[in-house]
Amino acid sequence: MKTSLSTSSNARSNLLGTWTLFKKELLRFWRVSFQTVAAPIMTALLYLLIFSHVLEDKVQVYPGVGYTAFLIPGLIMMSLLQNAFANSSSSLIQSKVMGNIIFVMLAPISYLGFYLAFLAASIIRGLVVGLGIFLVALLFIDLPLAHPGWILSFALLGSGLLGTFGIIAGIWAEKFDQMAAFQNFVIMPLSFLSGVFYSIHSLPPFWQQVSHLNPFFYMIDGFRYGFFGVGDISPFISLGVVAGSFFALSLLTLRMLKSGYKLRG
Amino acid sequence: MIPAINIQQLHKHFGDLHALKGVDLSIEQGEFFALLGPNGAGKSTLINLLAGLLRPSSGSLQVMGHDVHAAYAAARLALGVVPQELVFDPFFNVREMLRFQAGYFGRGRENDAWVDEIIESLGLADKAHTNMRRLSGGMKRRALIAQALAHKPPVIVLDEPTAGVDVELRQTMWEFIRRLNREGHTIILTTHYLEEAEALCSRIAMMKHGEIVALDSTRNLLNRLPGKRLKLSLSAPLPEGLRALVRSEQGRDYILAIADTTQLELILSELRVAGVSIEDMQLIEADLEDVFVELLS
Numbered sequence: 277m278k279t280s281l282s283t284s285s286n287a288r289s290n291l292l293g294t295w296t297l298f299k300k301e302l303l304r305f306w307r308v309s310f311q312t313v314a315a316p317i318m319t320a321l322l323y324l325l326i327f328s329h330v331l332e333d334k335v336q337v338y339p340g341v342g343y344t345a346f347l348i349p350g351l352i353m354m355s356l357l358q359n360a361f362a363n364s365s366s367s368l369i370q371s372k373v374m375g376n377i378i379f380v381m382l383a384p385i386s387y388l389g390f391y392l393a394f395l396a397a398s399i400i401r402g403l404v405v406g407l408g409i410f411l412v413a414l415l416f417i418d419l420p421l422a423h424p425g426w427i428l429s430f431a432l433l434g435s436g437l438l439g440t441f442g443i444i445a446g447i448w449a450e451k452f453d454q455m456a457a458f459q460n461f462v463i464m465p466l467s468f469l470s471g472v473f474y475s476i477h478s479l480p481p482f483w484q485q486v487s488h489l490n491p492f493f494y495m496i497d498g499f500r501y502g503f504f505g506v507g508d509i510s511p512f513i514s515l516g517v518v519a520g521s522f523f524a525l526s527l528l529t530l531r532m533l534k535s536g537y538k539l540r541g
Numbered sequence: 542m543i544p545a546i547n548i549q550q551l552h553k554h555f556g557d558l559h560a561l562k563g564v565d566l567s568i569e570q571g572e573f574f575a576l577l578g579p580n581g582a583g584k585s586t587l588i589n590l591l592a593g594l595l596r597p598s599s600g601s602l603q604v605m606g607h608d609v610h611a612a613y614a615a616a617r618l619a620l621g622v623v624p625q626e627l628v629f630d631p632f633f634n635v636r637e638m639l640r641f642q643a644g645y646f647g648r649g650r651e652n653d654a655w656v657d658e659i660i661e662s663l664g665l666a667d668k669a670h671t672n673m674r675r676l677s678g679g680m681k682r683r684a685l686i687a688q689a690l691a692h693k694p695p696v697i698v699l700d701e702p703t704a705g706v707d708v709e710l711r712q713t714m715w716e717f718i719r720r721l722n723r724e725g726h727t728i729i730l731t732t733h734y735l736e737e738a739e740a741l742c743s744r745i746a747m748m749k750h751g752e753i754v755a756l757d758s759t760r761n762l763l764n765r766l767p768g769k770r771l772k773l774s775l776s777a778p779l780p781e782g783l784r785a786l787v788r789s790e791q792g793r794d795y796i797l798a799i800a801d802t803t804q805l806e807l808i809l810s811e812l813r814v815a816g817v818s819i820e821d822m823q824l825i826e827a828d829l830e831d832v833f834v835e836l837l838s
Contacts, residue, residue, distance in 0.1 A: 286614040288647055289618060289646060290647070291647075292647040292648070292649060295644070296641055303632070303633075303637075307632050374628060374631070375624075375626055375628035378594065378624055379641075379688065381593070382592055382617060382622055383617060383642075383645035384617040384618050384645075384646060385645060536596060540593065540594060541555075541594070541595045
């Protein structure tokens with residue numbers, strides 16, 4: 277009886293601990309929402325204004341879809357992915373460098389709870405930024421919503437995947453410089469070379485093949501399919517790749533957290 | 542009764558460095574216990590292992606009967622740790638941080654009254670809504686102590702809690718910690734202020750090079766150095782015949798160890814014969830610092 281009572285008390289502690297960590301992570305980015313929400317929306321709109329002004333009448337990627345309309349889902353997804361990554365990675369590296377990660381490490385939160393709290397906060401920041409860009413873009417252009425289910429699935433899985441990637445980077449990096457390298461040499465090239473601004477069918481065959489190795493391509497193409505009902509490849513293939521990558525990275529992250537890699541010596 | 546802390550054959554290696562060499566230690570519930578030792582003795586490593594921030598190379602640690610690794614959740618719920626470094630989260634104010642900290646340990650709104658009490662008791666009431674970044678060093682230290690107490694743990698570890706803290710805060714803090722101890726909390730303290738350990742703690746462990754070199758009640762440790770200390774300021778160097786008694790010296794100020802007061806007359810006559818006059822003289826009891834120096838030298 278005593279054991280079952282203490283087990284249920286520990287489970288309650290863990291649940292509330294996870295919930296508190298999630299709330300803290302949400303509040304952390306919301307407190308600096310000019311930097312974490314407004315700034316990426318502004319950046320995406322600048323891309324939109326410049327590229328659509330230059331290319332609207334010159335490029336038509338899909339039949340019946342103007343370049344500005346084509347661009348918007350890509351920009352939404354790119355910002356969503358970058359911000360989901362930034363949320364977990366910056367929170368962890370800041371906490372590690374400043375030393376305040378100790379407050380969470382001393383608590384009885386399980387490694388799964390730790391993962392879920394950071395993951396959920398990253399997903400929410402990604403979705404808030406993505407939704408913000410979508411709403412502002414609606415002021416300029418009417419966007420079709422051919423398959424909202426696909427849109428939501430790729431938004432959730434994409435932000436989950438990058439939020440998880442951010443946790444890995446945040447645990448691995450020991451200084452801001454390493455994190456900046458991760459962001460500028462991995463995340464930025466993968467997102468810019470994923471078909472945000474073009475269809476991979478416009479690339480030479482070799483680079484088309486290379487693009488298929490980029491997981492960001494599947495997230496953006498699947499997400500865009502949800503708007504127009506047309507994409508560079510089948511959304512089911514994209515879903516399989518994205519879901520598989522998310523599952524594999526989640527397993528890796530949980531393993532790192534369970535072993536205490538770089539967190540518990 | 543289950544010991545508050547039970548450590549058996551604890552070893553910790555950092556590469557080639559053998560930081561803890563088979564530490565055995567049991568601390569009873571309700572004790573006010575001090576862990577002393579010079580820098581690098583292994584005190585912080587021991588505390589970090591207890592808190593689950595490090596993993597032992599071998600050996601076992603239990604907090605209130607719960608294994609720190611096999612039953613980590615129960616062990617951590619029973620432990621509150623005040624870290625040595627002044628760490629803080631710059632995004633939040635004091636009250637928010639305390640509520641978050643309590644929440645991490647599964648305490649919800651029902652804990653708010655306790656949070657208010659520790660804010661009040663540690664003199665943080667007028668800073669409760671101040672961002673952690675804006676607090677002075679002393680106030681940050683108070684907030685750290687409050688964070689460790691936020692979930693009302695039965696065992697509280699204070700790692701150098703008064704480092705860089707003014708006299709007023711020290712008094713407020715010790716008054717509050719004493720009250721917690723009277724209410725049944727076990728207190729484990731590491732400090733460089735030996736007079737604090739002597740005044741507050743009933744039992745002391747002294748560590749050196751990763752080992753416990755002394756573990757006894759404060760009274761017994763003080764009794765290890767019987768006799769008194771004679772502090773002298775002289776007009777000329779101490780005569781050679783008295784040098785065997787010297788414990789420490791600085792210029793013409795000397796501290797001599799004497800077995801009893803009858804030895805005083807001999808010392809004074811020797812000084813008279815040598816023509817050395819006394820500028821100042823003080824007879825003092827041996828304190829923990831003497832024991833510390835004796836054991837660790």
